Amino acid sequence: MNNKHKHAVKPLAAMVLTSLSLSMNAQAAIDEIIVTAQKREQNLQDVPISVDVLTADAMRVSKIDSTIDLALNVPSLTFQQGFSSLVSTFGMRGFSTFTLDGGIQPSVSFVIDGVPISRVGEFAAELGDVERVEILRGPQGTLFGRNATAGAINIVRKKPTETLEGYVEASVTDDDEVITRFSVSGPLTEGVSGLVAGYGKQLDGYIDNLYPGSKDNGSEDNWGVLGKLQFNPSDDLEILLTGDLRRQDTTNSPSATLIPEQGDLAFVGFLRTQALGNGDFAKGQQVLNDPYTINANYDNYSDTENWGVSADISWNINANLSLKSITAYRDFRIATAFDVDATPATILDPMGLPVVHFERTNYSPNSRHDHNVIFDTDYFSQEFRLEYVDDRVQWINGFYFQDYNDQSSNETPLAFVDYFFEPGAGLPGDGVLGNNYYFDAPEVEAEATWTNWALFSDLTFRLTDSVELFGGLRWTQEDVDFDYSRRNIIGPAEAPFFNPQSADFVNLDLDALLADPLWSLFQGVTEFSVTDRSEDWSGRIGVSWDATADVNFYVSASRGFIGSGISFGRVANLDNAIIDPSIAEAYELGMKSSWFDNTLRVNGALFWQEVEDLQTTNQIPGTVNVETLNAGTITSQGLELDVTWAATDNLTFSGALSYIDAEIDDLIQPCYPGQVAGCTIDNSGDGFPDAQDVAGNRPPNAPELAYNVRARYxxxxxxxPFDTFVQVSYVWQDEVQFKLDSDPLTEMDAYGLMDVVFGIEDKAGKYQITVFGKNVTDEDFYAGLEVAEGVIGRQFARVSRAAQSYYGIKARYNF
Incomplete structure (x- = not known):
C-alpha cells in the first residue's frame, strides 16, 4: 500500500477505532430495506447481487439532490463531466462509456419506475419525489436490458398514497442556490389516488467570466413536475399512470485552460496567455492559474426539455401468477453552445490564435441559430412480464420492445489560420503564413433509428431450505438505420458572407457560393446511409446458500450485451459508421450478513469482470474532432464492501468501500503531445512514431480505491418539543486518468471531501430543519481534464461546484 493510501485510510481508521470503544450491548436494530433489483420486491439481504441503496431520508439529510451527487456518495460509481449533460457519463467497476457526439449506449443503465432511460443526457437530472435509489453493480442485462454491462441505477419514485399526505421543502446556500420542492398525495375517489410533485432550482454561476457583459458560468435554472394516477378497480388489478416534465437551462461547465501550449507550439501558448488577458500577459497568467476564472466572449449554455408518460398495469391472475405491462414514451431535446477556443478572440480580432470560434453560422440550409449542437430524441418502449411464485419457485418470463429515434445537428463554425492546412492546399492568400484565416464549419445532420426487441426468462428455485439456484437468459435483436450528411465549406474568413458584421451575412446564397469555381475546390458533401443488425444473448447463473438465518453467501456468473453503435461526429464516413457491439462477462462471490441481533450489517462482494470492445469516444489529437471507437478489452477485479452498525439506539456508523484493479488489455492509441517513452509505433507509415500500446494502463475514470464513512448521532x-441530530461524512477517491492515451496532464490527484449536517426534528415528524456544510475542508478536484493543443491549450479542465465549500439551511414541513 503506497503512502497515498495510508493517508487515505486515516479517517476510516479513526472512525472504526471510535466505534470499537462503544458497547456492543446496544438495543438498536438496522431497518429492513426493500428493493426491486430483481424486478420483484425483496429484502436487500436476500438479493444475490452487489447492491447499494440510498433511501429518501438518507438522500435528504446528505443533500443528494441530483443523480450527479450519487457519484460523490457511492464509491463504486464514478461521474465524468463534459461541456453539458449531453456528453457526461457514469461508470462502475472501471467501465464507463464517454460519449461526445451520441450514437452509443452508456454501459451504466438508468431505469426510472421500471422504464429504461436511453439518452445519456437524461441521466444528469434532479432527483424529484424519490423513494429510493438502487445501484446494481456488474452486468444486469438479463432483467434490465442491453445497456447494463457495467451496472444499473434503478430509481424508484413514490406512488400515490391511500391517505392525504405531502410536504413542502426549501433550501438556500451561501453561494446563491435556492431549491424548492413539494409533493401532495392521497385519495381522489374510491379506488383512485393521485400524486403531484414538483421542484425548482436556481443557482448562480460559480465560475467568473471576465469578458465584459458576459454571464458567469455554472449557473442553473431548472424545474420539473411529476404526476401519478393510480386506479384499483379490484383487489387484483392496479393501473398506474405517470407523466413528468423537466426543463433545465444551464451555463454549462466551460473549458478552463490551465496550461497553454508548450514545446513546438510555445508561441501559440504565449499568444493564448495574452489573449486570455486581452493583451495583458500577467492577467492571462491569472486566468490560467485559477480554474474558476475564464475569459470567453461566447456564452456556454444548454437548454434541455425532457418529458415522458407511462402506464404500469399489474394484474394478479391468481395466488401464484401475475402479469405486468409497462408502456412508455419519452422525448428529450437539448440545444447546447460553447466557446470552442475559450478566449475573447473573434474573427474580427483573432489575436493570432490558430483556431477561433465564430459566434454564429449563416450557411445552414435548415436553420440559422446560435446553437452548436442539437439533439432530438424520442422513444417508445413496451415490456410484458409474467411472474409465477410459490414456496420454492420465482419465475419471470418477459418480452421487451423499444423503438428509438435520435436526430442530431452539429454546426460548430471555426476559423483556422493558414498554417493548420497542409502545404500545397491551394488556399487563396498572400503566401505569408500565420495571417490568413479560413472559415471551416462542416454542417452535420444525422438521424439514427434503433429497433430493439428481447425475450427473457429468469428463474429462482429453492433446492433446499438453505440453498437456492438462480439463472436467467435474454435474447436481444437490434436493428439500426442510419442516415448521415456533412457539408464542408472552406474559404477566406473575412469574406462578407462569413462576417457577422456584414449585411451579406444573412443573405448567403449557398448554392451560388458552391458553384463558384474558387469555392468548389474547398467544399464537399459526404452523404451515406447504412443499416446494421446485431443480436446476442445476456444471462446469469448462480447459487446462494443461507449459512445461517442471518448470513448468506452467493456465487454467480453473468453476461451483458450492447448492440452496434453509430458514429455521429464530424469525421464519420461509411467505413467507420458502425461501431462493433460490446460484450461483458463477470464472476462474483458475495456475502450478505447481519450480526449481533441485527445491529451490524456487512455485505461484500469479490468480482472479476471483462468488457470486450467497450464503446466510447476519444478526441483526435491536434483537432477539435472526436471519433467513436471500440476501446479494446478492459478487465477489472476487486472488492466491494458495505457496512452499517447501529452502535447504540442513538449512534449509527455506515461506510462503503470499492477497491478496483482495472487495466486495458489491448489497445493502440495516438501518442499524447510531447510523449517520448512508449511512443514507438508508426501508424501513419511516414517513418516517425505517432502511436503507443496502452495495454496495462488503467482505463479512464477508474479509481483504484474509493470509500465513504458516515457517523450520525x-x-x-x-x-x-423536538430532537436533534448531527451527521459527519467523508468520501475518498484515488487518483484517476481521464483519457485513453494516459497523458500525465489528464491525470487527477486523489481527493477527500467532508460534509457536516446538524438538524432538529419535532417529535411528531412534522418539520425538520437542517444546517449543512459541503466540502468543509474546501478540497479541490476536477470533474474532467482534457487536452486540445492549438485549440484550447495543453491542459484544460472542467470544474464542479462540489470542489468548493458551501453552506446552507434546509427546512421541510410534512403534512
Missing part, C-alpha cells in the same frame, strides 16, 4: 431532548 441522534440526541433526544425530553424537555423540548
Amino acid at each position: 441522534d440526541m433526544p431532548l425530553s424537555s423540548m
Whole structure:
C-alpha cells in the first residue's frame, strides 16, 4: 500500500477505532430495506447481487439532490463531466462509456419506475419525489436490458398514497442556490389516488467570466413536475399512470485552460496567455492559474426539455401468477453552445490564435441559430412480464420492445489560420503564413433509428431450505438505420458572407457560393446511409446458500450485451459508421450478513469482470474532432464492501468501500503531445512514431480505491418539543486518468471531501430543519481534464461546484 493510501485510510481508521470503544450491548436494530433489483420486491439481504441503496431520508439529510451527487456518495460509481449533460457519463467497476457526439449506449443503465432511460443526457437530472435509489453493480442485462454491462441505477419514485399526505421543502446556500420542492398525495375517489410533485432550482454561476457583459458560468435554472394516477378497480388489478416534465437551462461547465501550449507550439501558448488577458500577459497568467476564472466572449449554455408518460398495469391472475405491462414514451431535446477556443478572440480580432470560434453560422440550409449542437430524441418502449411464485419457485418470463429515434445537428463554425492546412492546399492568400484565416464549419445532420426487441426468462428455485439456484437468459435483436450528411465549406474568413458584421451575412446564397469555381475546390458533401443488425444473448447463473438465518453467501456468473453503435461526429464516413457491439462477462462471490441481533450489517462482494470492445469516444489529437471507437478489452477485479452498525439506539456508523484493479488489455492509441517513452509505433507509415500500446494502463475514470464513512448521532431532548441530530461524512477517491492515451496532464490527484449536517426534528415528524456544510475542508478536484493543443491549450479542465465549500439551511414541513 503506497503512502497515498495510508493517508487515505486515516479517517476510516479513526472512525472504526471510535466505534470499537462503544458497547456492543446496544438495543438498536438496522431497518429492513426493500428493493426491486430483481424486478420483484425483496429484502436487500436476500438479493444475490452487489447492491447499494440510498433511501429518501438518507438522500435528504446528505443533500443528494441530483443523480450527479450519487457519484460523490457511492464509491463504486464514478461521474465524468463534459461541456453539458449531453456528453457526461457514469461508470462502475472501471467501465464507463464517454460519449461526445451520441450514437452509443452508456454501459451504466438508468431505469426510472421500471422504464429504461436511453439518452445519456437524461441521466444528469434532479432527483424529484424519490423513494429510493438502487445501484446494481456488474452486468444486469438479463432483467434490465442491453445497456447494463457495467451496472444499473434503478430509481424508484413514490406512488400515490391511500391517505392525504405531502410536504413542502426549501433550501438556500451561501453561494446563491435556492431549491424548492413539494409533493401532495392521497385519495381522489374510491379506488383512485393521485400524486403531484414538483421542484425548482436556481443557482448562480460559480465560475467568473471576465469578458465584459458576459454571464458567469455554472449557473442553473431548472424545474420539473411529476404526476401519478393510480386506479384499483379490484383487489387484483392496479393501473398506474405517470407523466413528468423537466426543463433545465444551464451555463454549462466551460473549458478552463490551465496550461497553454508548450514545446513546438510555445508561441501559440504565449499568444493564448495574452489573449486570455486581452493583451495583458500577467492577467492571462491569472486566468490560467485559477480554474474558476475564464475569459470567453461566447456564452456556454444548454437548454434541455425532457418529458415522458407511462402506464404500469399489474394484474394478479391468481395466488401464484401475475402479469405486468409497462408502456412508455419519452422525448428529450437539448440545444447546447460553447466557446470552442475559450478566449475573447473573434474573427474580427483573432489575436493570432490558430483556431477561433465564430459566434454564429449563416450557411445552414435548415436553420440559422446560435446553437452548436442539437439533439432530438424520442422513444417508445413496451415490456410484458409474467411472474409465477410459490414456496420454492420465482419465475419471470418477459418480452421487451423499444423503438428509438435520435436526430442530431452539429454546426460548430471555426476559423483556422493558414498554417493548420497542409502545404500545397491551394488556399487563396498572400503566401505569408500565420495571417490568413479560413472559415471551416462542416454542417452535420444525422438521424439514427434503433429497433430493439428481447425475450427473457429468469428463474429462482429453492433446492433446499438453505440453498437456492438462480439463472436467467435474454435474447436481444437490434436493428439500426442510419442516415448521415456533412457539408464542408472552406474559404477566406473575412469574406462578407462569413462576417457577422456584414449585411451579406444573412443573405448567403449557398448554392451560388458552391458553384463558384474558387469555392468548389474547398467544399464537399459526404452523404451515406447504412443499416446494421446485431443480436446476442445476456444471462446469469448462480447459487446462494443461507449459512445461517442471518448470513448468506452467493456465487454467480453473468453476461451483458450492447448492440452496434453509430458514429455521429464530424469525421464519420461509411467505413467507420458502425461501431462493433460490446460484450461483458463477470464472476462474483458475495456475502450478505447481519450480526449481533441485527445491529451490524456487512455485505461484500469479490468480482472479476471483462468488457470486450467497450464503446466510447476519444478526441483526435491536434483537432477539435472526436471519433467513436471500440476501446479494446478492459478487465477489472476487486472488492466491494458495505457496512452499517447501529452502535447504540442513538449512534449509527455506515461506510462503503470499492477497491478496483482495472487495466486495458489491448489497445493502440495516438501518442499524447510531447510523449517520448512508449511512443514507438508508426501508424501513419511516414517513418516517425505517432502511436503507443496502452495495454496495462488503467482505463479512464477508474479509481483504484474509493470509500465513504458516515457517523450520525441522534440526541433526544425530553424537555423540548423536538430532537436533534448531527451527521459527519467523508468520501475518498484515488487518483484517476481521464483519457485513453494516459497523458500525465489528464491525470487527477486523489481527493477527500467532508460534509457536516446538524438538524432538529419535532417529535411528531412534522418539520425538520437542517444546517449543512459541503466540502468543509474546501478540497479541490476536477470533474474532467482534457487536452486540445492549438485549440484550447495543453491542459484544460472542467470544474464542479462540489470542489468548493458551501453552506446552507434546509427546512421541510410534512403534512
